[in-house]
Each structure stands twice: as C-alpha cells, then as structure tokens.
Amino acid sequence: MRNDIKAVIAGIGAAATLLQLAAWLIARQHWAPFAPLALAEPALWRVPLVALECVSGAVAGPIAWRLIRNSEAAGYYMASMILAALAAVAIVGVVTWAHGGSPAQGWLIRCEAAALAGGFWGFGFALYMHGLRRLP
Numbered sequence: 001m002r003n004d005i006k007a008v009i010a011g012i013g014a015a016a017t018l019l020q021l022a023a024w025l026i027a028r029q030h031w032a033p034f035a036p037l038a039l040a041e042p043a044l045w046r047v048p049l050v051a052l053e054c055v056s057g058a059v060a061g062p063i064a065w066r067l068i069r070n071s072e073a074a075g076y077y078m079a080s081m082i083l084a085a086l087a088a089v090a091i092v093g094v095v096t097w098a099h100g101g102s103p104a105q106g107w108l109i110r111c112e113a114a115a116l117a118g119g120f121w122g123f124g125f126a127l128y129m130h131g132l133r134r135l136p
Contacts, residue, residue, distance in 0.1 A: 003069070004062045006135070010128035011061025015053045018124030022117040032113035057121065060087070064125055080126035081119045088118030 026032050068079040092114040 002136075003065060006132040007061035007065035007129065008058045009061075010125050010132055011057035011059070011064070012054045013057075013128045014061075014121050014124030015057030016050070018120045018127075019053055019057070019117055020050070022120035026113045026116060032109055057125075060084075060121075061125060064122070065129060068126070076130070077123060077126045081122040084118040084122030084125065085115040086118070088114040088121075 064080060064083060067083060068076060071079045089111050092110055096110070
C-alpha cells in the first residue's frame with residue numbers, strides 16, 4: 001500500500017517535471033505541437049492540461065511500479081523508460097485511430113514525440129521511485 005502511494009507521488013512528480021521538460025524540448029525543436037506547462041483547457045474539460053497530465057501520471061504510476069519493481073540496476077531505469085515510451089505511442093495510435101485519422105503526414109513525428117515524452121516520464125518516474133524507496 002505504501003509503495004502504491006509512493007508510486008502515485010512519483011507519477012505526479014515525473015509528469016510535473018520531466019514530462020514538461022520533454023514537452024519544452026519538443027516545442028523548442030518544432031517537432032510536434034506540444035505545449036510545456038499548458039494552462040489552456042482542452043475541449044470538453046474544465047481543467048488545465050498540465051493538471052490532466054499530472055492525473056494521468058498518478059494513474060500510470062502504480063501500474064508502472066507493479067511492472068518494473070523487480071528489475072535490478074540499470075534494467076530498472078530502462079524498463080521504466082521503454083514501458084512508458086511504448087505506452088505513449090500506443091495511446092497516440094489509439095487516439096488517432098479513434099478520431100478517424102489516418103497514419104498520414106505527421107504520423108511518425110507524433111509517435112516519435114510521444115515516445116520521447118513517455119521516455120522522459122519513465123526516467124523521471126524511476127528516479128523519483130528510487131528516491132522514495134528509502135522512505136519508510
């Protein structure tokens with residue numbers, strides 16, 4: 001139970017810091033329309049986008065923790081980064097397909113940007129969990 005609470009905290013922390021850093025890098029290089037610390041409200045929601053990212057980090061944290069907790073050494077960080085990157089690309093694919101979009105122009109760029117952002121989140125999550133593991 002305590003590890004799940006730590007995973008929620010780590011997921012929120014990773015979404016609020018390293019995911020925003022990835023969004024800033026992606027926006028700075030003009031790879032995809034990412035907005036770091038986006039306070040704009042997406043359609044159908046009355047919550048800033050950065051808050052939704054933190055909520056998704058809180059949900060993904062315990063799931064990721066259960067999948068990577070038995071990894072050792074560098075495998076712990078790599079498993080977290082690869083898992084998060086694959087999940088982000090899968091979500092982009094499902095959302096694009098559900099909205100009737102076709103994998104046309106910009107598809108690969110969106111997937112690469114999602115993988116980069118997911119990898120950053122995964123690395124941040126692993127760092128936060130490593131730090132929180134030592135707490136009682």
